[in-house]
Amino acid sequence: MKKLFGIALAAALGLGMASAQAEDKLKVGFIYVGPIGDHGWSYQHNQGRLAIEAAFGDKVETTYIENVSEGPDAERAIERLARDGAGLIFTTSFGFMNPTLKVAKKFPDVKFEHATGYKRADNVSTYSARFYEGRYIIGQIAAKMSKTGTAGYIGSFPIPEVVRGINSFMLGAQSVNPDFKIKVVWVNSWYDPGKEADAAKALLDQGADVISQHTDSPAPLQVAEERGAVGFGQASDMIKFAPNAQLTAIVDDWSVYYVNRVQAALDGTWKSEDIWGGLAKDMVLMAPFTNLPEDIANEAAAMTDKIRSGEFHPFTGPIFKQNGEVAVEDGIILDDGALLGMNWYVKGIDDQLPQ
Amino acid sequence: MGAFESILLTVITAATPLLLAAIGELVVERSGVLNLGVEGMMIVGAVMGFAGAQATGSPYLGAVFALLSGMGMALLFGFLTLHLVANQVATGLALTLLGLGLSGMIGEAFVGQPGIRLTGIEIPVLSDLPLVGRLLFGQDVLVYLSLALVAGVSYVLFRTRAGLIIRAVGDNHASAHALGVSVLKVRYLAVLFGGACAGLAGGYLSLVYTPQWVEGMTAGRGWIALALVVFATWRPLRVLAGAYLFGAVGILQFHAQAHGVAIPSQFMSALPYVATIAVLVIISRNRILTRVNTPACLGRPFVPDR
Structure with missing residues (x-):
């Protein structure tokens, strides 16, 4: 169904675009995996387009x-x-990786940017954001705010991106309360408000x-x-859905x-790169700390600054895997390769990671 | 609120949209029309329900908007398939595509806005009874309506003359026509009823389940409702059982996961589908009865005097 819809839409948009062309302008194209009205992943990419x-x-x-x-x-x-x-074309989902490279080969003069992937070419850059930095901060907040000492975590799919987030959250929580518990529920969907709400309940x-x-909808917060x-917004500031x-x-x-x-492309300085930016590059932002006692909000802001400045990295050893095995030695910072391929839980998480 | 009560409340919320959409489609199919556009009617109902509540400030009027918009979509389907005798399967699929696109367009302005919740009713004393109070006397109107619809449809279809006519049209439209029944009129009314129910089901999503509008928020529930009708062999009470079973298994698997039960989550997510199909197939295993219940003219167009 979605496929047909996509084709129909692609065709409709294609026709619309062909008629409105200008010669000297730089045309910037975007491919979204979801609807721009999802108020989540694709919505935020579209906000980026509007910023351009x-x-x-x-x-x-x-x-x-x-x-x-x-x-x-x-x-x-x-x-x-x-x-x-x-x-210049931005393809904004992991699954667009191989299609992007294929098309890039055919159009060597067009510049491509693929989000969250790892394959590059002379005219293909990759970029992603270090969301796990934010997860460490909210993990600390969660442990400070929880009365039961237990957080619920709604996961989409057990892929490294999500597992990394759970681990980072847990490490943050454990830094406050070593006995903190986390219950993980997988909904096997990025986006199904009803199911997300059920999981939260x-x-x-x-x-x-x-x-x-x-997951992408504001339903769990509602x-x-x-x-x-209490809870945390995902992808965008969802305060309107959960003011308290x-x-x-x-x-x-x-x-x-x-x-x-886009500036680089206009200046002729664009080159293929791999950007994985976080708080420091303003690719990850923390929405205002609200509904918190002042000291907790201040501590969270301080931690945000520490991560932004590079003074602290969430995945600094010692870190242990679930079975007690050492994952990161004391004082060592886990390298990006290991972060990108993370498929293990840290010690203290009771859930079994679906393989 | 006890854990058990809380789980039951969640199950009711999960089952009601499926039940509403399925009971409407059941009547449509009993009259011999196959409308695969349930998902499309639902999503338009969802966005119009949201829009109506925002515009008027009343979630009840929102539900009315949802109902009417579902009927509007159904009217389009009826015009194409009954009047112009277009292929029902293709038209139904097109209706879903149209609904998804149209709702996205209408709803663009509503993305990121919190909705107005249609809350449960409060009956003094009764709603405060321990254990059963909120379960039985504290639900929202749409829950009661969905249950009343099941009872009503069951009664009308099998106990009244009108029901006999609907089933006759669905089983043998030529004979019904020969007896002087206006096949097209009956089918139009059935299709409109189905649209109203699907629209309400969508409204339930954006007004009760998750009071918000996001594109594609039906997430395939229309298709599940369609499948429920078939697996329930077009019997209203089995649709009720199927919808609640689907809801219950869906909720319980989340509880099992949160409890740390070591079963792959992918299997857990598939469980509601597997369990519902298995149970409905088992209770419908009598082939002769199934054949009796299947509308013989399902999906077949009727052209009078040709």
Whole structure:
């Protein structure tokens, strides 16, 4: 279904774009995996696109195709943008990696930027954000705010990105309360408000009083609000949905990065790079610390600064795996390769990691 | 609030949208029309329910908007398939695509806005009874409506003349026509009823389940409702059982996960589907009865006097 929808949309947008072309402008294209109305992942990428428009005005022209599924459709959609004269194309989901490289080969003069991937070429950059930095901060907040000593964590899929987030959250929580417990529930979806809400209710019913989520809708926060629990926003600031329950949110902010890359493309200084930026590069932002006692909010802000300045790294040893095996030696910082491929839980997490 | 009570409350919320959509589609299919556009009608119901509540400030009027918008979509389907005799399967699929796209367009302005919740009713004394108080007397109106619809549809279909006519049209439209029944009129009404129910089901999502609007928030529930109707062999009470079973297994698997039960989560997520299909297949295993219940003219177009 989604596929058909994607094709139809791609076709419709393609027609729309072809008619509105200008010669000298830089055309910037975007491929989104979801609808821009998801108020999560694709929404934030689209905010980045709007930031480009705001920053460059008439100098650039942006287009996008949404709801592109991660398969053969993606290749067609990307190629369509390239054929329509886009000079810079952002493909904003992990599954677009191989399609992006294929199209990049055919269009050596077009610059490509692939989010969250690891394969590059002369005209293909990769970029991602270190969301785990924010997860450490909210882990600390959770441990300080929880009365039951238990947090509920709603996971989407057991991939390294999500596992890294759970570990970082837990390390943060353990730095406050070594006996902190975490209950993990997988919904096997990035985006299903109903299921996410059900998962949040189940976690609260089982004694968790803080909810953290790695799924995209504000539904879990709404449940927390309704039940008098607390939680954290995901991808965007969700304070409107939970004015009394949101303590902070980990915000994906692509706008600074996107504006920089477009500037580089305009200046002719663009080159293939691998950017994995976090708080320091303003790719990850913390929403205001709200509904917190002043000292906890101040400590959270201080920790944010420490991570931003590079003074502290969440994955600094000693870190142990679930079975007690040493994962990171004392004083050592886990390298990016190990972070990117993380498929183990830290000690203290009771859940079995689905393989 | 005890854990058991709380789980039951969650199950009711999860089951109600499925039940609403499925009971409507059951009537549609009993009249011989296969409308695969449930998902599309639902999602339009969801966005219009949200929009209606925002515009009027009343979630009840929002639910009315949801209902009417579902009927609007169904009217389009009826016009195409009954009037112009377009292929029902293709039109139904197109209706879903249309609904997903249209709702995204209408809802663009509502993304990121909290919705207005349609809250449960409060009956003095009764709602405060221990254990059963909130379960039986504290639900929202749509929950009671969904249950009343099951009873009503069951009664009308099998105990009244109107029901006999609907089933006759679904089983043999030529004979019904020969007896002087207006096949198209009956089918139009059934399709509209189905649209109203699907619209309400969508409204339930954006007004009760998760009071917000996000694109694609139905997340395939329309398709589940369609499957429920078939696996329940077009019997209202089995649809009720199926919807609640699906909801219950879906909630319980989350509890099992949170408890740390060592079963792969992918299997857990598939469990509601597996369990519901298994149970409904078992209770519908009598082939002769199943054949009797299957509308013989399902999906077949009717063109009078040609």
